[in-house]
Amino acid sequence: MMAEHDKLATVPVIELRNVGKVFRTADHTDRAVLEGVNLTLREGEIVAMLGRSGSGKSTLLRIMAGLVASDHGEVQFRAQPLQGAAEGIAMVFQSFALFPWLSVQQNVELGLEAQGVLKAERARRAEAAIDMIGLSGFNSALPRELSGGMRQRVGIARALVTEPDLLLMDEAFSALDVLTGETLRDEMIELWESGRANIRSILIVSHNIEEAVMMADRIVILSSDPGRVRAEVQVSFPRPRNRDDAHVRALIDEVYALMTSPAAMGPRVAALAAQEIGFRLPNADISQMEAILDLLLEAPFLGRADLPHLAGEAGLTDDELLPACEALQLLQLATLERGDITATALGRAYYEAEAGDRKVLFGRQLLLHVALAAHIRRELEAADDGEIGEEQVLRELEAFLKPEEAERLLTVAIAWGRYGEIYAYQYNSGMLTLPGDDAA
Incomplete structure (x- = not known):
């Protein structure tokens, strides 16, 4: 099969040429989600797409599926x-997206x-697809009778x-436990x-760097705000791959470095953080x-760690580790450089x-x-x-962001501000207030 894949690899399945997507903010300003995206998927290859929040991964996937223009x-x-x-074109969703009454x-027959x-x-x-994906005998079962892994098998079979x-x-695979x-x-x-399976090409949108390296022939990395293709990494190792192989680990380190570099934040983001x-x-x-x-400053790291190693020690997924490291x-409280994290003074x-x-x-930070956070405090x-x-x-946030992203952002800011005691929040009334001592 590998030889056939190599032979077919010159035939394009889908091509994106200078693709862009904008949304209209609450103050009627157009804001780019994607800009100048050029991407080709060819027969016989699996491509993984990685990117931070705001890189437009899901939007790009829906454009490729024909769900949005x-x-x-x-x-x-x-x-x-x-x-x-x-x-x-077929799509498998994180949320399984099954009809519970079927x-x-x-x-599986719906498509x-x-x-x-x-x-x-x-x-x-x-029936053949159900058998192929390992669910033989469950044809008449309803989704509520299945585990999460089995429900996702149904989504894949469909x-x-x-x-x-x-x-x-x-x-x-992100909604499933690690082993499943x-x-x-x-x-x-x-x-x-x-x-x-008679599939010509697969595009995997993921937040899991190891998953991308283990599965893909090529990894595409998007920058953020707006989303652009900023790097492509070829994965030349034959499958199945051994995650403990030194060359595989080195490639995982390389992708971590690309994901945490300042360029991954896009041209606007780093400068905008404080303003x-x-x-x-x-x-x-x-x-x-x-x-x-705490883990970073204790043995064996003593202040500096390789991110994949730290993820393993902390028992965190990339979806948990990378945002936490970016926040630090x-x-x-820490710096990120070339796939390593270092604690500051x-x-x-x-x-x-x-x-x-x-x-x-x-x-204070x-x-x-x-x-x-500073804006909320000043307003209070x-x-x-x-x-x-x-x-x-x-x-105010919807002048910059889609409503759902504005809500997510405010939720994060409320949690951080309450912990730092720069403001309080009343869940019942939805009111932000000065903390008790400051209000007095």
């Missing part, structure tokens, strides 16, 4: 302009039914049954190598940030401080380096009663 550039599928959903068999395939043929092909030229996988995700990933590779309230704060949990800093860097002081002093230091101090509604802040 680009605002600039063109998309060609099989040398023809892509206009709406195409029969030769059986496994009925869920064939939409294509007008006759009932008997639908049943035969669906995509495979149409024998698509292009299979799009949107973080398809690895098992399903390995089975997908086995299906691909065997040729039984624009719409700066996309990483989705980082404070307890994870503190755990990483934003607050100047301030980070060491934080590590050595008592709980109350940690909160004071955290709050928020006011210095997080524009949204200017308010006669020392309080403002979260809806006011959301309206």
Whole structure:
């Protein structure tokens, strides 16, 4: 099968030429989500796409699926302009996206039914796909009777049954536990190598760097705000790959370095951190940030660590580790460079401080380096009663961001600000207030 893949690798399946996508903010300003994206997927290759929050990965995937249209550039599928959903493109979602009232068999048949395939043929092909993905005997089961891994198998079978030229996988393994995700990933590779699935090309959107290196022939890395292709990494190792092989580990390190470099943040982001309230704060949990800093400053790391090694020691996924490390860097408690994280002198002081002093230091760094937190604090101090509604802040954020991203950003800022005790939040009323002592 590998030889056949190599032979087919010159045939484009889908091409994106100078693709761009914008959204209209609440103040009627156009803001680019994607800009100048050029990407080609060829027959016989698996491509993985990585990028930070704000890189537009999901938007780009939906453009390729024909679910949304680009605002600039063109998309060609099989040398023809892509206009709406195409029969030769199938998608597997992170959330499984099954109809709960339909059986496994009925869920898998849906794509064939939409294509007008006759009932008997639908049943035969669906049964074959269910068997191929390892769910034989569960044809009549409802989704609620299945584990998460089994539900995702149904989602994969529903995509495979149409024998698509292009299979799009949107973080398809991230909702599963580690062991189940690895098992399903390995089975997908086995299906691909065997040729039984009759897929021409696969695009995997992922936040898991090791997963990308283990599966893909090529890794595409997007920058953020707006999303652009900023790097491509060829993965030349034959599959199946050994994650402990020195060459594989070195490539994982290289991708970590690319993902955490300043260029990955895009041309606008680094400069905006201290001055624009719409700066996309990483989705980082404070307890994870503190755990990483504590681990970093203890043996065996003693202040500096290789990110993949730190992830293993901390038991965190890349989706947890990278945002927490970015937050530590934003607050100047650590620095990221070439795939390594190093604690700063301030980070060491934080590590050595008592709980109350940690909160004071955290709050001070928020006011210095997080524009949204400083903005909320200023608005509270200017308010006669020392309080403002979260809806006011959301309206301001929607001048920069989509509503759902504005809400996510405010949620992060509230959690960080409450911990740093620079403001309080009343969940019942949705009001931000000055902390008790400051209000008095």
